[in-house]
Amino acid sequence: MSKSNQLNFKYILTISMISALGGLLFGYDWVVIGGAKPFYERFFEITEIPALQGWAMGSALIGCIVGAAIAGKVTERFGRKRPLGLAALLFVISAAGTGAFNDFNIFIVFRILGGLGIGLASTISPMYIAEVSPSIYRGRLVSLNQLAIVIGILSAQIFNYFIADAVPEGMTDMEIMNSWNGQTGWRWMFWAELVPATLFFVLIFVIPESPRWLSKNKRWDDSLKVLNNIGGRDYANEIQNEIKATLQKGSEEVVKVKELFNSKNKKLIFIGIVLAFLQQWCGINVVFNYAEEVFTSAGYGVSDALFNIILTGVVNLVFTVIAMQMIDRWGRKKLWLLGSVGLGLSYLFIGLFYFFELKGFTLVMLVVTAIAIYALTLAPVFWVLASEIFPNKIRGAAMSLTVTALWIACFLLTYSFPILNDALGPFGTFWLYGGICVVCFLFVKFKIPETKNKTLEELEEMFD
Template sequence: MKHKFNYKYILSMSMISALGGLLFGYDWVVIGGAKPFYERFFEITDIPMLQGWAMGSALVGCILGAAFAGKITERTGRKKPLGLAALLFVISAAGTGGFSDFYWFIVFRILGGVGIGLASTISPMYIAEISPSMHRGRLVSLNQLAIVIGILAAQIINYLIADPVPENTSDLTIVNSWNGQMAWRWMFWAELVPALAFFILIFVIPESPRWLSKNNRMEASVKILSNIGGKEYAQQIQEEINETIRNVSNKMNIREIFSGENKRFIIKGIILAFLVQWCGINVVFNYAEEVFTSAGYGVSDALFYIILTGTVNLVFTLVALRVVDKWGRRNLWLFGSLGLGASYVFIGLFYFLNLEGIVLVILVVVAIAIYATTLAPVFWVLVSEIFPNRIRGIALSLTTTAMWTAAFLLTYTFPIINKTMGTYGSFWTYCGICILCFVFVKSSIPETKNKTLEEIEKIL
């Protein structure tokens, strides 16, 4: 049966929710451009432990936010926690740039991390729960597109705000310059514009119909579903929702969550989270300057190529929006795993042979393009789809917590792996993990395109 969908209504809800992803991307990357200046301002350039803490403190917040997101969303819905995330982004942006004390700088970075943890869990979940099945992949991928736009925006804004720094400029000169006193502050304050917009617009969107149904608010759920696709669509989907939540308690204890089929779902989500991080592409983003300078380029060229990687990431995320509902989640993941692994083989070979130049840059850009088209958007789509209605909030929270834990481990183990095995050995290791990505999805994850969340639940 064909339904007449209100695409303007669906798209507006999805885009407002995806602002959480944009702020996630911006907040995550902005610190990289501010790093050369706040380190000198706070006098930590010779204190590696504090340098690492300044860069990694937001990860602690990410893990905390993702860990508590499940309980909050099951109790209060999807809308209110998104509003809380928006408020935390506002407070973090204002405070990180506003204080001149390193202790408070860290406190506000952690608060921003909590906002990232909440948004990265709830935004794709909300979009999945309000999307018609035939468009869900594309709509959930809007969240990944928003993350990529946020990343690129942070890279460009950092570049535009900071004055050029001549080589061999002393630390004292930098500290007393515009960059050392104010530029790094404005990099964080620029986030206030989208953060305030997100906070205001959250009041416009409705609650998730799946959460309303689970909490016995069927009338409100039917009204929202009717606004999405008309009365017949609302009746059909509401019946499917009712069937999946019938005889299921609203309150599930820990033993129930980690038993039987629920345990199997959660284990799959956690494995996907670790694999999508440990495929290694975030090493290219986190250590981009080192990757490009190792290829024989100077600092200025390296900064240009960093923006290039962000641009490529954006362009191919747009490609993903067009293909995720046509080619399917499973096929994209399988193709991406093999393509990324092959790219790593050649990148590792170039480092092994001590080759430099534009070919290595092209290989890195190709790897980013493959990841942006396949694994990056497909991960968020899959984990928003594969969990049953009764445990989706908690399961997605656990999965996102695992993802941030994996990101933390990846970021902090790369220097060790790189030193022990060499750069070529690192990329060949990540190639092996890409093969594990392929094998796991091939054997354990079915295709989910064009199926309602309730149909996927029955299949799994």
């Protein structure tokens, strides 16, 4: 019987899907605020205060950065399972509190707590899945995390659309504020997250600890038991021997900061951070964060814009599912290169439409095409690569540093978009993002090897 036939795929898929719920909550919490934005801004009376509008949208990113920054230390000491439970609890608290109070500052506090949950989950969920996945399935299984993020995004978009009553054209700010949407509807957009957040918290108790973390902490019997459940005795012995061989190169249990930047590791840290910035600065998350503004500028009203946002979510989901089928066949590098070219061309044409002041359905289709390309390529490939390229000994700390860089890049992107949009115009901004896609292509073309169909330990040897 071949090694792949001995694998307990049902078990592997179950624990990976539970871990990926962190991605679903990441996606929901990240996007829900976009649909609530037209209503809570009127409720808190900040429609004429750009600084507070930006703070409401960007405050969760502060939590994301902090959560990702502490994730390395937390996962090195407590493993992967318990910090995922902490992330789930933070999602529950944030979902309940964000919609419960009438004070803007308290609203911000709960948004930051949700950001902490996102920062932890975005670091740990893909890392956990990579560490329990056999190499033959790892690309697809780690992509489950991206699929869950996309499902979370689409769920938030659908809930936002159906919770909100139709907003007639010409309603004043005061009329919107005094409507059901302005007083209560936006709260239910946040409260809807309580259901998956509670489910995630309960199911965390079902999954095992990562066998790589158990082995690193010399809990060999516990590690062997988890690996045996994944692939049987022969698989467990083989993988544990590979883990031991890589861990023998460094016997210290605690990763020191200087170890992350020694001659061998600093190149990998550099690659991880650059990939994080490039994945964000390709610009696609601007469409999700400012979707209402993008579609409104294309000539649509608030209700129509919310419906178009759902269209982007459906496309995002469909092409993420396709990516899961392709990532272990085509490989990570080829998909990234194709995505860089596709996004660059999409931004070129979007910029042209804005330059010539062309609006309507065609512009929406160009935006949707860009989202499809991103969902098929850069979105899943980044999380797979980030979970693969680091050695066992430093993976938790290195992933933490990489995802922290991702959220810093995301914060800079979100914060700078209105400034760039004002200085360069929409066409100049999208052309700038297109130029970054060229850099994205060249970096991966010349700096990143293919990683498909190799165990984490084989990759460690290859990068050595």
